[in-house]
Amino acid sequence: MANLARRRLLVSAVFTSSLLLLSACGGDGGDSSPAVNQNSEQPPGAGNSAPPAPPGQTTNAYAYENTRFAFANGCYSLQADGLYVSEPTGGQYGVTANASDAARFTMRPTELGSYLMMSDFSREDTQVGQFELLGISDPAGEFLDTGGHFIGELSYLVSGLGDTVNLVLDPILPLGGILRQLGESLDFAGGQLGNVDVLPRLAAVDRPNDLAVWKLNKHEGTDQYTMTSAVTGLLLGTSQEGLTLTSPSLRNASNTFTFTEAEGCTEYPEAGLNLEVADNRGPAIYLKEVDRFKGIKGIDNDDIFGYVDTHSHISAYEFIGGRINYGAPFHKFGVTHALENCEVAHGPWGTTGFLELVTSGTGPHDTQGWPTFNDWPRYNSLQHHQSYYRWLERAHYSGMKILVNHLVHNEVLCGINPQKQNDCDPMEAILLQIQRMYEMQNYIDAQHGGPGEGWFQIVTSPAQAREVIGEGKMAVVLGIEMSKVMRCGEFMGVPECTAQDIVERLDQLYQLGVRNMFPVHKFDNAFGGHLPDLSSGVGIGAVLYGGNLLETGHLVEFEECPEGTEYVGDETDQNADMQAFGILDQLLFQIDYLGDRFPETPEELKALDPRQGTGHLCNRRGLTDLGDFLIQELVRRKMMIETDHISRKAAARILDITEKLGYPVINSHGGWGGTEALRDRIAAQGGITASFGGVRENWVDRLVQDGNRPRPDDQKVGPFGGAGFASDVNGIAQLANNPGSAEDEVRLYPFTSVDGRVIFHKQKTGDREFGLYDGRGVAHYGLYPDQIADMMLHSDRPKELIDDAVNQLFTSAEAYLRMWERIENAPL
Structure with missing residues (x-):
């Protein structure tokens, strides 16, 4: 090993500059687009054909043909x-002059313009x-980590390639002979170090990794x-x-090289869509195309058919430092890496994944993901x-036209x-998540044939959203939900930012595509007080009360709720029970932030709640002067304002400001928005209110309630108000746990989409079929189409109420866009 180290130093010293130049020369000269994953298991009867095209698109779109x-x-x-x-023999690819003996490669994009070249994939051996x-x-394991990322020394890698490198360089880099000699000098008893081959070579490798990525020019x-070669910058040749x-x-x-289309390739492993587009026109884009909406007075030609998820956290795998939420929405090497084995984060049998143990309450778990x-x-x-x-894409086929992704973070946690x-x-945490979202967009574009060709498109205006949806794609909106927004916390009442800081940071986020923001989340900050006063759940108000002490250095001060924000009768905050112990709240009990000063149990913390026996009291802190300034700056940029998680006094102040401007605001996830009176007021100003996607009767009732809140006439879609839903996926909150039986499953599958144009079968990822009635409920996002079908088929509500709920849901994308257009048209 000492000899190996010395040789590494020698090679590195001689070739560092030349190899840096080689790597630079090997760039693709085009997009700086990130990497990650796709392809599909087919629905029954689809054989080995290409996966169905996204709505309104063709597979591998031809805008970038040739x-x-x-x-x-x-x-x-x-x-x-x-x-x-030619096909590999003895682990080595060769060459042949006979076209019939040529290897056939599935070309799997890792990013725009870069590919894995796969000649086979087998599940028989492992x-x-x-x-x-x-x-x-990488025979000695010197260059790659366990995830397939290059971590070795570039000069050592290239020199070790020996005779596979034809480096007779041009006059400015006359180092080819020396490089060859040094490569051959790494012979170590015929290329062996002990019993391990240390010499890298062009080969058939058995796992996706950076050394198997090729950039095309x-x-x-x-x-x-x-x-x-993406790592070495060297050209493949024959x-x-x-x-x-x-x-x-x-x-x-x-x-x-010239590429010739071939047949008989093995499909790259991927999560299935498990659907069939039964109508050659593709899934519907406009309400006028759907039978149930035909002839309804007030529907215009360009009114969008479909629903909006108003509140999701697709990028939360990077939140609170990362490695908490295992897995990723994409990976450059595919599903086998994105959803592989959570032991890396949660330990053997999940025994060190304390957050999973706390929030799921199920104890240790099997860590294996793909394929079982x-x-x-x-x-x-x-x-x-x-x-x-791919799970999101399945939902897109069912009619999801808009997805709002809230970038999320908590500095204390x-x-x-x-x-x-x-x-x-x-700020750095949010900027990283923004980067990941654009990487995801580019990755999906790569799977569909070029920039802008994928079904997942980040938009920054309602006009752009309508254009994207009109092309059969899904419009993605970026928002922010975090406790210390733009580093603007407060400690002992002293703000940690200035008005100038707000302008500069808001400008930066706006330029990066953010169009939606929560001024406050969970704890008091420089903009105002938070909402600690939910009416149900085990001491949830006390949990946030204690957490606020940790973040701000002061207790929450309570007062009687302002007029117009108090509860009415037996009203309780929707969803409070489901949301009472989310991840943020659980952590406050599980980790000893302040030693003996912090109560160890919910019961002990609840005993400190000053509201005991006093009824419903509200946070005395309303909107601060900086909070007023933030609202003005958001309005000036025509950004969407979220009123959840903020104190009722602050929410009422925001509504006072925006009402005078004809500027709608949003309550995107149910009970965290305060009282029914506040939600009605939001709707009456042309804003959006949405509740969590629930189960059967519960979901019907919420959709009907939110969709029929009073609205201005210009916010209506025909007779419907439009009611989206909040998944809060990865937020982290439980998704719906469906009741059901084997008989329910037989009755449900296969089912047809609401527009009648897509047939859905049970979703399959790897070896696992996911249904609603196996005890896992809505296990992942790809089961929301199933959940909608279950609500329609198995709810015990009257048919007219179910029909109203479905109509509200599938007019919600149009309602959301009209709300956004109202914001853009509001006078300053």
Whole structure:
């Protein structure tokens, strides 16, 4: 090992500058687009055909035909200078002059313009699957971590490639001979270190990794491409002896490839959509296209058919420092990496995943994800990702036209997260999640053939949203829900930011596409008081009361609720029981923030609640002067304002300000918005109110209630007000746990979408079929289509009430856009 270390130092010293240049030359010269994952298991009867196209799109859209993006998920053979890359023998790909002996590659994008070249995938030998990919081997495990990311020394890797590298460099870098000699000098008894082969080589590798990623560049004016190793920057080439890697400065016929469409490729492993588009017109985009809405007075030609999820947390896998919510909505190497095994975060059998133990209440769990998913995801498994992008796509097919993703963070909780890997600074945490959302968009674009071609598109205006939806895609809105918004906390009543800070940080977020914001979340901050006064749940008000002490240094001060915000009769906050012990609240009990000064149990903390025996009291803190300033700045930028989690006094003040301007606001997730009177007032000003997606009768009642709140005439869609729902997925809150039986399942599947154009079967990811009645409920986002169908089929409410609920849900996308347009048209 000492000799190996010395040789590494020698090679590194000689070649650092030249290899940096090689890597730079190997860039794709185009998009700086991130990486991550896609493809599909087919619904019954679909065979090995391509996955169904997103609504209104064709698979591998042809806007980028004959470009480096157009090969996405296709089957191709490749040849250069008359030689084809042939199937591997003895772990090595070769070359052949015979086209019939050419290897057939599934070209799986890792990002825009970059691909894994897969010639086979088998599940016979191992539980998680065996890949056969064109790449560079890592025989001694020197260059890659367990996730397949390159962590080695670039110069050592290239020199170790030995005779597979054809580096006769041009005059400015005459180092080819020296490099070859040093590569060969790493022979160590025939390339062995003990009994381990240490020499990397072009090979068939068995797992996706950075050394198997190839960047394509089109040779202008031709249908030929170079293939550049994403790590080394070297060009793949052919010779009579086999495959080579060559300096990019030496491009010629031997390393310029032509791709020929082939048949019989193995599909890249992926979560299934498990649906059939039964109507050749594709799923409906407009209300006028759906039978149940035809002939209804007041529906215009461009009114959108579909629903909105007003409150989700797709990017929460990076929140409070990361490694809390295991899994990801995408991964450059696919579902086998995005949802693999949570042991890396939760420990063996989940025994160190204390948040999962606390929030699910189910004890240790089987950590294996893909392909068996023995234990997770489940409706109440709150520390496992539930919004993988293919699951979202399935919901899109059922009519989800708008998804609002709230970037989420809590600095206090991040600080005590022992596994954190991300910056706890509030702005840095949000900027990272924004980056991840654009990476996700680009990744999905890559799967569908080029920039802007995917079904997942981040939008920044209602006009852009209508355009995206009109193209059959889903409009994604970025919002922010966090306790210390823009670093604007307060301690002992002293703000931690200035008006100038607010302007600069708001400008930055706006430029990055954020259009929605909660001024307050969970704790008091520089903008106002929070909402600690839910009426049900085990001491939830006391939980937030204690948490506020930790964040701000002071207790919450209570007073009688302001006129117009008090409870009426037996009214209670919707969803409070379901939301009472979310992740933030549970943590306050599980971690000893303040030593002996912090109560150890909910009961002890509840005893400190000053509201005991006094009825419903409200936070005395309303909107501060900086809070007033923030609202004015949000209005000036025409951004959407969320009124959940804020004190009733502050919410009433926001409504006073915005009412005079004809400027709607939003209550996006039910009971966290205060009282029914406040929610009615939001609707009356043209705003949106939404409740959590529930179960059967409960969901029917909420949709009917929210959809029929009083609204201005110009906010109506025909006779309907429109009521979306809040998933709060990954937020972290339980999703719905459906009742049901085997008979219910037989009765439900297969089912047809509300527009009558898509047939859904049970969703399958890996080996696991997910239904609603197996004890897992809405285990992941891809089961919301099933949940809607279950509500329609199994609810015991009268048919006219169910019909009203469905109409409210599927006019909610239009209602949301009209609300956003009202904001844009509001006079300053």
